[in-house]
Amino acid sequence: MKFFISAILFLLSINCYAFSITWLGTTCIVVSDGKTSLLFDPFITRPSLWDFISLQKVKSDKKLIEKWLAKVDADKMVAILPSHTHYDHAMDLVEVQRQTGAKIYGSQSALNIAKGGKVASEKMQQVSFNQLLTIGAFKIRILEATHPPHLFNILFLAGKIEAPLESPAALYQYTVGESFSYMITHPDGTILYHPAGFATAIQSPLKKPKANIVIQGTANRKSTEDLIEKVLLPYQAEIVIPVHYDDMFSALKKGIVVRSRSDMQEFNRTMKSRLPKVKVLRPKYGEKVTYRF
C-alpha cells in the first residue's frame, strides 16, 4: 500500500512544474510558479508606427489586454515590474494593474504613470537599485542597468517622467526613467531578466549568481559575442530566451514579425557555435513554457 501511495505521489510530481515563463511580445514576460505571478514590462497594446510618428495621443486597448491576460496566470498576478518607462515597456502599466489588482514596483517615472492613472497609493511602491523584493516564493534583486543607445549613439526619449502622466498620452511622453534588470531567485531556479541588449548594462556590485535562464533583450545589441562574453558566460546561463527582437509596431495577433535590425539568424548561429550546450528557446506569443530543474 505504502509503495502505491509513493508511486502515485511520484507520478503527480512529474506533472508539477517549478515555474513557467510566458512571453507576450517585446520584453513583456509573465513568470509564475502557479501561486504567484509576476509581470515584467506591461506592453500589449502595441500602437502602430503611425501612432508613434503622428504624435497623437494613444490609450491602452482594454479588450486586447483582457484577452492576453486570460492566457497567463492573471488571477495570481501580484506584481508588475516595468524595467524602464519607454512606452514599449510601460504604456499598459495602469490598465494591467486595473485588470489584475497587482502592485506596481517601479521607478519614480513608473509611479508617475501609475499616479496619472489614479492607481491607489497602496498598489505602488518605488524601488531602487540593489533593493531586494520578496514576493511569494520569489526573491527579486533590482539591478542597475543602462539603456542602450538606439541609433548613432543616441538614446531617444531620455530623461524622467517628472509629473503624473495621464492616459491617453503621446508615446514620446514616455521617457526612459531609471533602467532596471532583475535577478529573480526561486527555490526551484533562477532567472536573469535583462531586457537591454547592452552587455555592460548590469552594474551591480553583487557577485554574479548563476542564472538557469537568461531572458535577454537582443534589440540594439552591439554584438551577440558581446552578450555572450559579458552576460551569458558570467551568469552561466543554461537556457536563453531572446526577447525584443520582434516588430513592436505589429499587432500581437499577427504573430511574430522579426524586426529587420534584429538579425536572429546571426544570433542563433553565433549561439550555436560559441555556446552549443546552452538552449535557445523562442516561444510563440502567449505560449507558456514550463521549467523543472
Ligand SMILES: [Zn+2]
Ligand atoms: Zn527603451
